[in-house]
Amino acid sequence: MTKKDVKMIEENVEYQLIEALQPIRYHVLATQIYHFFNEGIYDKLLESDHSVESLAKALNLDERKLLGFLRYLANEGIVEFIDEKVRLTHKCKQINEFRGWYTLMIGGYGRTYLQIGEKLKEGSGWAERDGRQVGVGSCQMSKFDAIPLARSLMSAIPNECNYLLDVGCGEGLFLIEFCRAFPHLKAWGVEPDKGGYLAATEAVRKAGLEERIILTNTSALGLLESPFKQEPDFLIVSYVLQEVLGQEGEAGVIKFLTGILERFPDIYIIVIEIEDLIENKKIMAHNMSLAFYNPYYLLHYFTNQRLEKQEFWERLFEGCQLEVKAKDFANINVDSTDLTVGYLLHRKQK
Template structure:
């Protein structure tokens, strides 16, 4: 036996440790446990179990585990969240997307890796929830900056692939009317609930449909200048319906009314770029993000690809921006403001 066996073992199984940890953190978030522990009124394990509809013995086991990872304290008395746990809660949307949305995806690798025609499944509702939550930090500010480049305020914002609706609701807070479109019924239910909670149900409506189906029934308007928004949704049309259908979605949006614009947010596909792989966020987030999009029914492409597709659809790029560097300095998330010729 080599003298450094134990140290090499500890190093080798760190990915297993983090696999378990990510799963348990996501459950602690989605079950409401971490939120409950962060509230000012502490309670013991039995009280927590009753509040959260969990079995007290199993909850104790989870709390012990989380205490071992420095996320909670006093797991068998009156548990409390640590500063590390509070920090995790701030980044909850990333857990909702990658663990809640794609947690079961990798279990399907044996099937999908052998057959290009098969795709791994995902939890569309959780993907939408996580994506919209993350967008408050990056894509929403990016689209708001694009909207300031419009020659006049849009007559309406139409979000194609709206997820849980919070992305569109954030964009419409200034008073713009909005329409959200998404193919996942659970996401539309969440969106309507969110609009009601924010008192915006009369201002923003939601439609359960795919982007291509919705755009197929859009009639050209003689007045008004809507701004359509596709944040990470054209990649789905591209893989599921092909390039021609994607071009048609863009073309229809730009032809819907004189002065209509389209704000597109996509991720530049640069999986082997050394600058990406050396970047902390590139390695921690975009590297797994790239792989997940290879095995699920989505297709990432390069900036040049999207610029060519926009031109094919009869549009031109008014502006191309990326995220604020204090949030994401990779420059991989691209926002295009597009208008028809």
């Protein structure tokens, strides 16, 4: 194609309109992929191909609406119709590997994004989110980043770990994964969101780990005020200090960490956080930053959560008399931005 041809195409109104509509196409597509997973349609089709009629019957769905939904997804290459039956495409199975991102960003925060206009106004308060889907989605994602990172930090703990405390445990996946990996381990999950707590209760029951995992429906600071007999030897707070920081300020995070140390002076603490570098042009030019971190950063400004930089956390840990025993980042094969950082902390020896 000559430069003249390219210029002619670019000046064509239809070409410009199609370009301008791409964000709408992907907005709708992301939302429909989320529904496809969340309504159990993907899982049903994974068992076997179905006619629309049998799929509608199996899931108690409106057949005509389902037909329109599936035809839409077929045009986007998510399903295909073969001999009157619906089949998952390879592309769809690949996307399913990363289902957690849809649960978090669409199920958890889809509503938040739509409220941003009204919540920009002075004194308008915080946008809503779906706490259950935030906890569930975050846990689904953590298989790729936070759980391997926590495992690697845990391996730097010199003592044997016998009792895990996971504060802000969401759907409880850390508790389940760690109990499966270490058969002697007992664990305790704390989750303030009722939906997240119920999801964790169900996940622990399904995993058959009720004997080894207990769950409490309270917040980080609420936990310190409640009487309990458990003696955890390591604590995980994964993407949770950012929540406490937004809700209770720096004083609240300090109160939580120092309260934990008073109660359990020898405990090891694993903190996982995402560093806020939204203003860093070089980092934000990375495709992973544009695909995930940019929209992720955005929602934090509207939902009473506060992401911070590594220096902030390291200064705060220092002030709590916590020593950084190890520091690591998410697996580079999953995310090469180094924006997801993990710390292993222990009380400073006097």
